[in-house]
Amino acid sequence: MNDIEEDNNKWAASSDATTFSEKASLSEDLDSCLPENLEAEELQLALNKEANGDELSKAINKCRDLILENEQCSFERKWLVRHLIELRLRLQEYKEAMEDPLHPRNKNSGVSNRTVKGHHLKLQPLLRNASYKYCDHCTGTIWSVVQAWYECEDCGYACHYKCIASILRECAHVIACEKGQYELNICPEVGMSAQKYQCAECKAPLILTAPSGITSCLGKLFLPDKEWSDVKKCDYTGLYYCSACHWSSSAVIPARVVHNWDLTPYLVSQASLQILRITANRPLINLEKLNPRLFSLVQELNLVRRLRQELQGLKKYLVVCRKAKEEHLLWKCDRPHLIDNTDMYSLQDLLDTQSGDLLTKLHNLVEDFSTHVKINCEVCKGRGHICEICQNEEILFPFVSTAYICDKCNSVYHKNCIARVRDLCPKCDRIKERLLKESENNNNGE
Template identity: 45%
Template structure:
């Protein structure tokens, strides 16, 4: 064990050893001259001089190998620096990554920042023609629509400057769907640039933030942004990814980052040498790929910060709320979709309602709230007291009483931790109290047509059932005794048949 440890120490101290060898090389040259002088005066010292020369030759061989290794490392570092410079030069081109089918039209669509108004108008006209010719839901059409919006915004800026040169330029900058505004706030926590991953020091550095997806960026990095706005992506897709981690593999990505395109290493994070020494990939300047559990793509460390988030696909398919690591772009998309009611849970996974008791409770309460909405929507007193608005807030939860099927990720999280059923019970109790005590709402109650009881009935009562055709309400027990047939619907059918007979008789002259 001591021998292995000494070998490890020797390998880690290799640079110091090389330096000492280079220093001993000069000393060896001086010592060789001294030995030659001594050999001329003292023949007995000849053999010692010969031995010293042999040792000097071996040392010089070792020094040559060490110098060659250092030169190879310098060449490798220089080539890596050149590759990084080439990647930085291509960032602007990647920011306007045009689809393959539009490469021939690139010179007419992608304009420089100093383009004139006529050039901008020609590009807009060409872009509009291509939009009409492209197929629906194609990548080319999506790219053209995004680019058309950006070109129109830039044209408007140029026209404003041309009409009034003294007018200040607009504060909003539109780049790849982002609407960047100057960030004048001083946050209490560190904010990192989403492009270069550096810290944004608001006191000494100008920065911008996207009003749609909260993308933060330095002023110097704003022209090099390569990530499309998450708000644009979620609007085009309109649904979260339904598959669990749809991984395609590094080979399909050509061992490059899915966002910035930098080269990724296929090596593991650590390796073991023949001496049992662990070597980390960072020591070889290798970019270790990081998997995004939401998109299934691999990213570099600049585009994937090991942020964790709940994955909507895992919640819908497996009722799994464990946070997983996602990339920065995926994190922004999940945050935008978090409170949007886009998931038809009963259509996607109906068996969850049999295994998760909270989902059944929420479904029953939402069904009653939709029935109460018929009373509250036309009640003048409920509008004056702002009953619905004060209960559901600004509107992020209005869908809970407008429909029964659609859920958001926030709703499913509330079902898991129990906050959503409690919230719906409080809303149900407040609305029921108003309907029963309100003069306007209570006047729209029903009587059971089977038993002719004087008890007031409402569609949301537990002991009542409403007809799906005529909305008449009766007791559940009475409805079962009448062979599940509605008496009001039967009367309406008889009346309709009588009217038809009268019309036919009048037509025949009877």
């Protein structure tokens, strides 16, 4: 791999004269655009065919000769340096496939899917214009053009073929399904001593980094930074990880949102990041149970709850309406839990509440559903109510904010009207009087 690193240095040196934006656009063009004066050399470079070891070796030598023939910092030379690295990686992959009968690039292996630690790993195709990815095990770059690599269909865990046997991380999808809820304690740190000064995932030794030149209490110098492994804390689990298992990625922590309405991203390990990603749209947070005071402190959250209550009332009309079923009105809601109940929220729901996107979405749904029930559908309009107190001909529906529903007889009135009669439901009074008369008649009959 020294030759590959040397060519990487050549690529960096030859690109010093270009700006960052030029490099970004150039890196995309290098994969897709073959320089015109190199089109005749394309077959000799073995880039567009399945080549054996001898053909790849010849192509490598040819590519090296062409690099020397082209001017420094020219587009052709940069293209050649990039693809020289590709050819060498492809030759290495070919040798590994010849030595390993089970290698996925070996046509006789028949291996395309693997199941390891709950991951459903699927062999990925060779991609010419693929975005950069990194192996979740060794943290190395995955050269998707030439290297065999797998990706988990459930959690997105990616790794080289050679790293499959060494996978230590359980699939985030399996962990999320088994646990069924978030960690709701804010950064439940237990300390490095409880972890025996080992990484929580790979069990690599964790040693605190000290700046070079600082002396210990014994007067001995600490080793330079580069010889010490970094220690990083995951804000979601409170555990400590090495730099191979913690890439300083950030995510919103559910516990901080629930208890403090803190939507600031914090540093988390890769394992925690994958769990938070795949559960972001799952309704796992019961705010009504965990922190009901939040609704009085966050106005947007209180509005969301009121809209969801209105949607839940509208749903009772739509599920029994034939016309609504034919128009698939309920399918307009891409998050069914929003209209199924009013208590459960997903982490994405809370993020969208803060940004205002969820309020807009719910307002639109309420408007569409109300238009069907109150205006477009005669059947749904016929299921409305007339306020018995004011005798207004306006049709009253129990899901509107101005309606009052008697908890005993389920009669519907205007809130202002029921307040005038001091919360005395006329229907309940009639039922009470009828029961008294029946009781008196029975007593007189005896």
